[in-house]
Amino acid sequence: MYWIVRVLLLGLLVILSGCDKGPQDQRQTLLVFGTLLDIQAYTDQPELFNEAVRELDKTFQKMHREWHAWQGEGELVRLNRALADGEALQVSAELGSLLQQARQYAIDSEHLFNPAIGQLIGLWGFHSDQPPGGPPPRKVEIEALLKHNPSMEDVSFQGHLVSSTNSMVAMDLGAFAKGYALNLAIDELKRMGIENAIVNAGGDLCVSGQHGERPWVIGIRHPLGEGVIASVGVADGECVLTSGNYERYREFEGVRYAHIIDPRSGYPVAHVASATVISTQGGLADAAATALSVAGPVDWPRIAAKMGLTQVMLVDDQGKVYLTPQMQSRISFQQQVDEVVVTVD
Ligand code: ADP
Ligand code: MG
Secondary structure, eight states: OHHHHHHHHHHHHHHHHHHHHHHHOEEEEEETTTTEEEEEEEEEEEEHHHHHHHHHHHHHHHHHHHOOSSSSTTTHHHHHHHHHHOOOOEHHHHHHHHHHHHHHHHTTTTTOTHHHHHHHHHHOOOOSSSSOOOOOOOOOHHHHHHOOOOOOOGGGETEEEESOOTTTTBBOOOTTTHHHHHHHHHHHHHTTTTTSSEETTTTEEESSBTTTTTTTTEEEEOOSSSSSSEEEEEETTOEEEEESSSSSSSEETTTEEEEOOOOSSSSSSOOOOEEEEEOOHHHHHHHHHHHHHHEEEEEHHHHHHHHTTTOEEEETTTSSSEEEEEHTTEEEEOOOOOOOOOOOO
Protein backbone atom coordinates (compact mmCIF):
# COMPACT_ATOMS: atom_id res chain seq x y z
CA MET A 1 0.00 0.00 0.00
CA TYR A 2 2.76 2.39 1.07
CA TRP A 3 4.64 1.97 -2.21
CA ILE A 4 1.45 2.51 -4.22
CA VAL A 5 0.98 5.89 -2.50
CA ARG A 6 4.63 6.71 -3.14
CA VAL A 7 4.31 5.85 -6.84
CA LEU A 8 1.13 7.88 -7.13
CA LEU A 9 2.74 10.82 -5.36
CA LEU A 10 5.78 10.62 -7.57
CA GLY A 11 3.55 10.49 -10.66
CA LEU A 12 1.68 13.56 -9.46
CA LEU A 13 4.94 15.38 -8.88
CA VAL A 14 6.14 14.58 -12.38
CA ILE A 15 2.84 15.82 -13.85
CA LEU A 16 2.91 18.97 -11.75
CA SER A 17 6.51 19.79 -12.58
CA GLY A 18 5.64 19.27 -16.26
CA CYS A 19 2.77 21.75 -15.89
CA ASP A 20 4.92 24.22 -14.01
CA LYS A 21 7.25 24.55 -16.95
CA GLY A 22 4.40 25.77 -19.17
CA PRO A 23 4.95 26.79 -22.78
CA GLN A 24 8.46 27.69 -23.83
CA ASP A 25 10.21 28.86 -26.97
CA GLN A 26 11.25 26.03 -29.25
CA ARG A 27 13.41 26.72 -32.24
CA GLN A 28 14.78 24.84 -35.23
CA THR A 29 16.43 25.79 -38.51
CA LEU A 30 16.09 24.08 -41.88
CA LEU A 31 17.94 24.77 -45.11
CA VAL A 32 15.33 25.16 -47.87
CA PHE A 33 14.84 27.27 -51.00
CA GLY A 34 18.52 28.19 -50.71
CA THR A 35 17.89 30.06 -47.45
CA LEU A 36 17.67 29.23 -43.78
CA LEU A 37 14.14 28.64 -42.58
CA ASP A 38 13.81 29.47 -38.93
CA ILE A 39 10.85 27.84 -37.20
CA GLN A 40 9.94 29.07 -33.77
CA ALA A 41 7.02 27.95 -31.60
CA TYR A 42 5.74 28.82 -28.18
CA THR A 43 4.57 25.46 -26.91
CA ASP A 44 4.65 22.98 -24.04
CA GLN A 45 5.01 20.09 -26.48
CA PRO A 46 8.64 20.03 -27.66
CA GLU A 47 8.36 16.48 -29.02
CA LEU A 48 5.35 17.35 -31.14
CA PHE A 49 7.20 20.42 -32.37
CA ASN A 50 10.22 18.34 -33.41
CA GLU A 51 8.00 15.91 -35.25
CA ALA A 52 6.17 18.76 -37.02
CA VAL A 53 9.49 20.27 -38.12
CA ARG A 54 10.57 16.92 -39.59
CA GLU A 55 7.32 16.82 -41.59
CA LEU A 56 7.81 20.41 -42.74
CA ASP A 57 11.31 19.61 -43.90
CA LYS A 58 9.92 16.91 -46.20
CA THR A 59 7.20 19.24 -47.54
CA PHE A 60 9.66 22.04 -48.22
CA GLN A 61 12.25 19.81 -49.91
CA LYS A 62 9.51 18.56 -52.23
CA MET A 63 8.35 22.10 -53.05
CA HIS A 64 11.94 23.15 -53.68
CA ARG A 65 12.40 20.22 -56.08
CA GLU A 66 9.12 20.62 -57.94
CA TRP A 67 8.94 24.41 -58.18
CA HIS A 68 12.54 25.16 -59.04
CA ALA A 69 12.68 27.24 -62.22
CA TRP A 70 15.99 26.12 -63.66
CA GLN A 71 17.51 23.19 -61.74
CA GLY A 72 16.75 19.47 -61.80
CA GLU A 73 13.79 17.72 -63.35
CA GLY A 74 10.94 19.02 -61.21
CA GLU A 75 7.47 19.82 -62.46
CA LEU A 76 8.17 23.46 -63.26
CA VAL A 77 11.29 22.67 -65.28
CA ARG A 78 9.28 20.10 -67.26
CA LEU A 79 6.43 22.55 -67.76
CA ASN A 80 8.78 25.26 -69.03
CA ARG A 81 10.30 22.81 -71.47
CA ALA A 82 6.87 21.78 -72.75
CA LEU A 83 5.72 25.41 -73.16
CA ALA A 84 8.92 26.29 -75.05
CA ASP A 85 8.14 23.39 -77.41
CA GLY A 86 4.57 24.64 -77.87
CA GLU A 87 3.12 21.70 -75.95
CA ALA A 88 0.64 21.50 -73.08
CA LEU A 89 1.43 19.65 -69.85
CA GLN A 90 -0.75 18.13 -67.17
CA VAL A 91 0.52 19.39 -63.81
CA SER A 92 -0.31 18.46 -60.21
CA ALA A 93 -3.30 20.08 -58.52
CA GLU A 94 -0.93 21.97 -56.26
CA LEU A 95 1.22 23.48 -59.04
CA GLY A 96 -1.94 24.17 -61.07
CA SER A 97 -3.48 26.19 -58.26
CA LEU A 98 -0.18 27.96 -57.55
CA LEU A 99 0.08 29.04 -61.20
CA GLN A 100 -3.53 30.17 -61.38
CA GLN A 101 -3.00 32.37 -58.34
CA ALA A 102 0.20 33.71 -59.88
CA ARG A 103 -1.72 34.49 -63.07
CA GLN A 104 -4.33 36.46 -61.17
CA TYR A 105 -1.72 38.45 -59.23
CA ALA A 106 0.11 39.19 -62.47
CA ILE A 107 -3.07 40.60 -64.00
CA ASP A 108 -3.95 42.58 -60.85
CA SER A 109 -0.46 44.10 -60.76
CA GLU A 110 -0.60 45.23 -64.40
CA HIS A 111 2.08 42.57 -64.99
CA LEU A 112 4.68 44.33 -62.87
CA PHE A 113 4.75 40.99 -61.07
CA ASN A 114 5.34 38.86 -64.13
CA PRO A 115 6.43 35.29 -63.41
CA ALA A 116 6.44 34.54 -67.16
CA ILE A 117 9.75 36.40 -67.70
CA GLY A 118 11.96 33.46 -66.74
CA GLN A 119 14.10 33.93 -69.86
CA LEU A 120 14.85 37.54 -68.97
CA ILE A 121 15.77 36.57 -65.41
CA GLY A 122 18.04 33.89 -66.84
CA LEU A 123 19.64 36.41 -69.24
CA TRP A 124 20.51 38.62 -66.26
CA GLY A 125 22.25 35.64 -64.68
CA PHE A 126 19.87 35.13 -61.79
CA HIS A 127 19.26 31.52 -62.75
CA SER A 128 22.31 30.46 -60.82
CA ASP A 129 23.00 30.14 -57.13
CA GLN A 130 25.78 32.70 -57.42
CA PRO A 131 24.96 35.68 -59.69
CA PRO A 132 27.78 36.24 -62.20
CA GLY A 133 30.25 39.10 -62.31
CA GLY A 134 31.05 40.75 -65.61
CA PRO A 135 29.09 43.21 -67.72
CA PRO A 136 25.28 43.18 -67.80
CA PRO A 137 23.53 41.68 -70.83
CA ARG A 138 23.54 43.79 -73.99
CA LYS A 139 20.55 45.98 -74.81
CA VAL A 140 19.89 44.09 -78.04
CA GLU A 141 19.66 40.80 -76.16
CA ILE A 142 17.20 42.31 -73.68
CA GLU A 143 15.11 43.84 -76.43
CA ALA A 144 15.06 40.59 -78.38
CA LEU A 145 13.29 38.97 -75.41
CA LEU A 146 11.07 41.95 -74.59
CA LYS A 147 9.54 42.09 -78.03
CA HIS A 148 7.89 38.69 -77.46
CA ASN A 149 6.20 40.14 -74.37
CA PRO A 150 5.78 36.89 -72.39
CA SER A 151 2.93 37.22 -69.94
CA MET A 152 0.69 35.09 -67.73
CA GLU A 153 -2.19 36.07 -70.02
CA ASP A 154 -0.59 33.86 -72.68
CA VAL A 155 -1.04 30.91 -70.31
CA SER A 156 -4.30 29.03 -70.02
CA PHE A 157 -5.63 26.20 -67.91
CA GLN A 158 -8.07 23.42 -68.70
CA GLY A 159 -8.30 21.79 -65.34
CA HIS A 160 -4.64 21.16 -64.64
CA LEU A 161 -3.60 21.03 -68.27
CA VAL A 162 -1.39 24.07 -68.77
CA SER A 163 -0.67 25.54 -72.18
CA SER A 164 0.66 28.77 -73.65
CA THR A 165 0.12 30.65 -76.89
CA ASN A 166 3.60 32.15 -76.52
CA SER A 167 6.61 29.83 -76.62
CA MET A 168 8.76 32.54 -75.00
CA VAL A 169 6.88 32.13 -71.71
CA ALA A 170 9.13 30.58 -69.05
CA MET A 171 7.76 30.51 -65.56
CA ASP A 172 9.87 31.58 -62.58
CA LEU A 173 8.16 31.54 -59.20
CA GLY A 174 11.05 33.16 -57.31
CA ALA A 175 8.96 36.22 -56.40
CA PHE A 176 5.96 34.28 -55.18
CA ALA A 177 6.55 30.69 -54.06
CA LYS A 178 8.28 31.57 -50.80
CA GLY A 179 5.27 33.49 -49.45
CA TYR A 180 2.92 30.76 -50.61
CA ALA A 181 5.07 28.09 -48.95
CA LEU A 182 5.34 29.99 -45.65
CA ASN A 183 1.54 30.12 -45.50
CA LEU A 184 1.36 26.37 -46.12
CA ALA A 185 3.94 25.76 -43.39
CA ILE A 186 1.87 27.61 -40.82
CA ASP A 187 -1.21 25.63 -41.86
CA GLU A 188 0.69 22.36 -41.58
CA LEU A 189 2.02 23.24 -38.11
CA LYS A 190 -1.53 24.06 -37.00
CA ARG A 191 -2.82 20.78 -38.37
CA MET A 192 -0.18 18.99 -36.32
CA GLY A 193 -1.23 20.82 -33.15
CA ILE A 194 1.38 23.61 -33.06
CA GLU A 195 -0.81 26.67 -32.70
CA ASN A 196 1.62 29.46 -31.83
CA ALA A 197 4.48 29.75 -34.28
CA ILE A 198 6.57 31.88 -36.61
CA VAL A 199 8.04 30.51 -39.82
CA ASN A 200 10.76 32.86 -41.03
CA ALA A 201 12.84 32.66 -44.23
CA GLY A 202 15.42 35.44 -44.08
CA GLY A 203 12.95 38.04 -42.77
CA ASP A 204 9.96 36.87 -44.81
CA LEU A 205 7.54 35.25 -42.40
CA CYS A 206 4.08 34.01 -41.48
CA VAL A 207 2.69 33.75 -37.98
CA SER A 208 0.08 31.79 -36.06
CA GLY A 209 -1.34 32.48 -32.62
CA GLN A 210 0.57 34.55 -30.10
CA HIS A 211 3.64 34.46 -27.90
CA GLY A 212 1.84 33.87 -24.60
CA GLU A 213 -0.15 36.94 -23.63
CA ARG A 214 1.23 39.21 -26.33
CA PRO A 215 1.37 39.08 -30.13
CA TRP A 216 4.52 38.06 -31.96
CA VAL A 217 6.65 41.13 -32.62
CA ILE A 218 9.11 41.14 -35.50
CA GLY A 219 11.72 43.49 -36.96
CA ILE A 220 11.84 44.66 -40.58
CA ARG A 221 15.43 44.96 -41.74
CA HIS A 222 16.74 48.35 -42.87
CA PRO A 223 17.37 47.96 -46.60
CA LEU A 224 20.07 50.63 -46.71
CA GLY A 225 21.65 50.68 -43.27
CA GLU A 226 22.26 48.27 -40.45
CA GLY A 227 19.76 46.54 -38.19
CA VAL A 228 16.02 46.95 -37.97
CA ILE A 229 14.17 49.93 -39.48
CA ALA A 230 10.84 49.22 -37.76
CA SER A 231 9.14 46.64 -35.61
CA VAL A 232 5.57 45.46 -35.90
CA GLY A 233 3.20 43.19 -33.98
CA VAL A 234 1.93 40.42 -36.24
CA ALA A 235 -1.50 38.89 -35.67
CA ASP A 236 -2.61 35.28 -36.00
CA GLY A 237 -2.58 34.24 -39.66
CA GLU A 238 -0.67 37.24 -40.98
CA CYS A 239 2.44 37.20 -43.17
CA VAL A 240 5.08 39.90 -43.63
CA LEU A 241 6.98 39.77 -46.94
CA THR A 242 9.75 42.06 -48.09
CA SER A 243 11.38 42.33 -51.50
CA GLY A 244 14.72 44.02 -51.36
CA ASN A 245 17.46 44.85 -53.79
CA TYR A 246 20.12 44.20 -51.13
CA GLU A 247 19.92 40.39 -50.98
CA ARG A 248 20.73 39.23 -54.47
CA TYR A 249 22.39 41.37 -57.09
CA ARG A 250 25.29 41.42 -59.53
CA GLU A 251 27.84 44.19 -59.66
CA PHE A 252 29.95 45.58 -62.48
CA GLU A 253 32.14 48.69 -62.47
CA GLY A 254 30.54 49.97 -59.29
CA VAL A 255 26.96 49.56 -60.53
CA ARG A 256 24.63 47.16 -58.75
CA TYR A 257 22.01 45.24 -60.72
CA ALA A 258 19.32 43.91 -58.41
CA HIS A 259 17.49 40.64 -59.02
CA ILE A 260 14.09 42.32 -59.33
CA ILE A 261 13.49 43.08 -63.00
CA ASP A 262 11.09 45.64 -64.41
CA PRO A 263 9.26 43.59 -67.08
CA ARG A 264 8.54 46.77 -69.11
CA SER A 265 12.15 47.83 -69.59
CA GLY A 266 13.92 44.52 -69.02
CA TYR A 267 16.27 46.24 -66.54
CA PRO A 268 16.59 45.78 -62.78
CA VAL A 269 14.68 48.03 -60.42
CA ALA A 270 16.84 50.95 -59.31
CA HIS A 271 14.91 53.40 -57.14
CA VAL A 272 13.26 51.20 -54.55
CA ALA A 273 15.42 49.66 -51.84
CA SER A 274 12.63 47.55 -50.37
CA ALA A 275 8.88 46.98 -50.32
CA THR A 276 7.16 45.30 -47.38
CA VAL A 277 3.60 43.97 -47.47
CA ILE A 278 1.48 42.52 -44.66
CA SER A 279 -1.40 40.23 -45.62
CA THR A 280 -3.00 36.99 -44.49
CA GLN A 281 -2.09 35.56 -47.90
CA GLY A 282 1.64 34.91 -48.07
CA GLY A 283 1.74 34.33 -51.83
CA LEU A 284 -0.12 37.56 -52.51
CA ALA A 285 2.15 39.51 -50.14
CA ASP A 286 5.26 38.10 -51.84
CA ALA A 287 4.05 38.78 -55.39
CA ALA A 288 2.93 42.25 -54.32
CA ALA A 289 6.22 43.13 -52.63
CA THR A 290 7.92 42.43 -55.95
CA ALA A 291 5.27 44.30 -57.98
CA LEU A 292 5.45 47.36 -55.72
CA SER A 293 9.25 47.43 -55.95
CA VAL A 294 8.84 47.57 -59.72
CA ALA A 295 6.03 50.15 -59.54
CA GLY A 296 8.30 52.58 -57.69
CA PRO A 297 7.71 55.57 -55.39
CA VAL A 298 5.07 57.22 -57.59
CA ASP A 299 2.89 54.38 -58.89
CA TRP A 300 2.88 51.92 -55.99
CA PRO A 301 -0.39 53.13 -54.35
CA ARG A 302 -2.35 52.37 -57.54
CA ILE A 303 -0.93 48.84 -57.78
CA ALA A 304 -1.45 48.23 -54.04
CA ALA A 305 -5.11 49.25 -54.39
CA LYS A 306 -5.59 47.01 -57.43
CA MET A 307 -4.11 44.07 -55.51
CA GLY A 308 -6.42 44.77 -52.57
CA LEU A 309 -3.61 45.65 -50.14
CA THR A 310 -3.85 48.09 -47.28
CA GLN A 311 -0.59 47.49 -45.41
CA VAL A 312 2.50 48.52 -47.29
CA MET A 313 5.85 50.15 -46.58
CA LEU A 314 8.26 51.24 -49.30
CA VAL A 315 11.79 52.51 -48.77
CA ASP A 316 13.39 54.30 -51.71
CA ASP A 317 17.07 54.36 -52.58
CA GLN A 318 17.49 57.64 -50.63
CA GLY A 319 15.97 56.21 -47.45
CA LYS A 320 12.65 58.00 -47.82
CA VAL A 321 9.80 55.90 -46.38
CA TYR A 322 6.31 55.61 -47.89
CA LEU A 323 3.45 54.14 -45.86
CA THR A 324 -0.24 53.39 -46.10
CA PRO A 325 -2.18 54.81 -43.13
CA GLN A 326 -2.86 51.28 -41.83
CA MET A 327 0.84 50.47 -41.90
CA GLN A 328 1.71 53.73 -40.20
CA SER A 329 -0.67 53.02 -37.33
CA ARG A 330 0.95 49.69 -36.47
CA ILE A 331 4.71 49.99 -36.97
CA SER A 332 7.26 51.52 -34.60
CA PHE A 333 10.39 52.94 -36.17
CA GLN A 334 13.55 51.72 -34.48
CA GLN A 335 15.86 54.19 -36.19
CA GLN A 336 15.85 57.82 -37.22
CA VAL A 337 14.01 58.17 -40.53
CA ASP A 338 14.37 61.55 -42.22
CA GLU A 339 11.31 61.61 -44.39
CA VAL A 340 8.04 59.69 -44.16
CA VAL A 341 5.20 60.04 -46.66
CA VAL A 342 1.82 58.59 -45.72
CA THR A 343 -0.72 58.03 -48.49
CA VAL A 344 -4.28 59.23 -47.94
CA ASP A 345 -7.02 56.65 -47.47
P1 ADP B 1 13.30 38.26 -52.52
O1 ADP B 1 13.80 36.97 -53.10
O2 ADP B 1 14.36 39.21 -52.10
O3 ADP B 1 12.21 38.07 -51.53
P2 ADP B 1 11.41 38.79 -54.62
O4 ADP B 1 10.27 38.20 -53.88
O5 ADP B 1 11.15 40.10 -55.28
O6 ADP B 1 12.67 39.03 -53.74
O7 ADP B 1 11.86 37.73 -55.70
C1 ADP B 1 12.84 38.03 -56.65
C2 ADP B 1 12.93 36.89 -57.65
O8 ADP B 1 11.73 36.87 -58.44
C3 ADP B 1 14.06 37.04 -58.64
O9 ADP B 1 15.22 36.36 -58.20
C4 ADP B 1 13.49 36.43 -59.90
O10 ADP B 1 13.63 35.02 -59.86
C5 ADP B 1 12.02 36.76 -59.82
N1 ADP B 1 11.63 38.05 -60.43
C6 ADP B 1 12.40 39.15 -60.67
N2 ADP B 1 11.67 40.17 -61.16
C7 ADP B 1 10.40 39.72 -61.24
C8 ADP B 1 9.16 40.31 -61.67
N3 ADP B 1 9.07 41.58 -62.09
N4 ADP B 1 8.05 39.53 -61.61
C9 ADP B 1 8.10 38.26 -61.19
N5 ADP B 1 9.23 37.64 -60.77
C10 ADP B 1 10.36 38.36 -60.79
MG1 MG C 1 8.22 38.72 -53.90
